Amino acid sequence: MARPGVSKAEVQRARLGVMKAGRHPSIDAIRIELGNTGSKATIYRHLKEIEADEGGVSSPSTSLSEELQAFVVNLASRLEYESRERIEAQQAGHAAHVKRAAEALERSQAEARGARLDAERLASELASERARRHEVEADLAAAKLALARQTAQLSAQLDGVQEQLKSAQSHVASLEEKHGHAREALEHFREASRDQRDREARQHEQQIQYLQGELRNVSDALAAKHGELRSALQEKADALGQLTGVRAEKRQLDELLRELRPAAQRLAAQNQVVDDLRAQASQAGSQYEALLARATALGERNLELERELAALGASAQAQDQLMKDVLARIGAAGNPPILTQAES
Structure with a gap:
């Protein structure tokens, strides 16, 4: 069973590791980077906080397709x-x-x-x-x-x-x-x-x-x-x-x-x-x-x-x-x- 309580700092380190490896920092990729620990809800919440801290807006050089x-x-x-x-x-x-x-078929109604x-x-x-x-x-x-x-x-x-x-x-x-x-x-x-x-x-x-x-x-x-x-x-x-x-x-x-x-x-x-x-x-x-x-x-x-x-x-x-x-x-x-x- 995945351990609860994954911290925001751990999620951020795992996210950076996934991005350095040239992969998209999805919830599953970050969870694998953390050793298959932490709930997806907690990881998703920390990711939203990290994106908000970084500005939440793509840089001007990012293309529409990206x-x-x-x-x-x-x-x-x-x-x-x-x-x-x-x-x-x-x-x-x-x-x-x-x-x-x-157990009680008569109460089926x-x-x-x-x-x-x-x-x-x-x-x-x-x-x-x-x-x-x-x-x-x-x-x-x-x-x-x-x-x-x-x-x-x-x-x-x-x-x-x-x-x-x-x-x-x-x-x-x-x-x-x-x-x-x-x-x-x-x-x-x-x-x-x-x-x-x-x-x-x-x-x-x-x-x-x-x-x-x-x-x-x-x-x-x-x-x-x-x-x-x-x-x-x-x-x-x-x-x-x-x-x-x-x-x-x-x-x-x-x-x-x-x-x-x-x-x-x-x-x-x-x-x-x-x-x-x-x-x-x-x-x-x-x-x-x-x-x-x-x-x-x-x-x-x-x-x-x-x-x-x-x-x-x-x-x-x-x-x-x-x-x-x-x-x-x-x-x-x-x-x-x-x-x-x-x-x-």
Whole structure:
């Protein structure tokens, strides 16, 4: 049996040890660090006091996904602890009730009224559990919607960057064509000037100056387009950085889903306990049928929760595939070569 009276200082030392080991400081992890001693209620109370002493608010550098992960993990720990306490209390009360029914079956009507009250109380507790599960599902749906929105925004930004790259490449190609025409015109002019140098020296000089001015203009325009191309490449690099951040958030959500699966397994174990209680309650008479029906409904809800968790896992895989497709599109676009000015 776990020893009572675990101090706040012991809980704080165990919490620091768990965090240094790179694990989440849940109630079970801290209890294991303490050598499987101390009640979970005492550990939970000390943890709340420690969090209040530390400010109770995450640092500005903590991301939204980390806060959501900590919230869901703490909520799952609290649900597990409260569910275990309720199940243990219900087991003790029900065992006593069955014993009284076996000793005096003729007083079963009076005891049945007490059983109905217990069934109503259990129904209220089950409704509260369903409300808590709905809150967790709403938080997961909100996180999924935020991730989808961020992915759509990054896709739109990536399309814009690709359009800018195409436009810059088109401008550079146009400038190269103009530059080539200018070089051809200059070569043609030089060949003609060698034949008419004596007669058209002044005209030749004017044409040379004009062409040199055109070449300077073309070179300046080409340099400006190179600057625009570098800016577009920088925007592409920024988009890649944002995609990397989105992938990191997606990995955090995957870890969150993996941590929720043990909670679903524990709920399935609790469902088995409820089934055992239903089998024992059936021996007391038809008065317990309502309680057994509600326990069966709880088992069906647990199965629905497991299917929803599986659906969330499939959705996370689809998000991972979407990230791979976006990165493949970026890799296929490639970095266009930086063109150099041709010698005149």
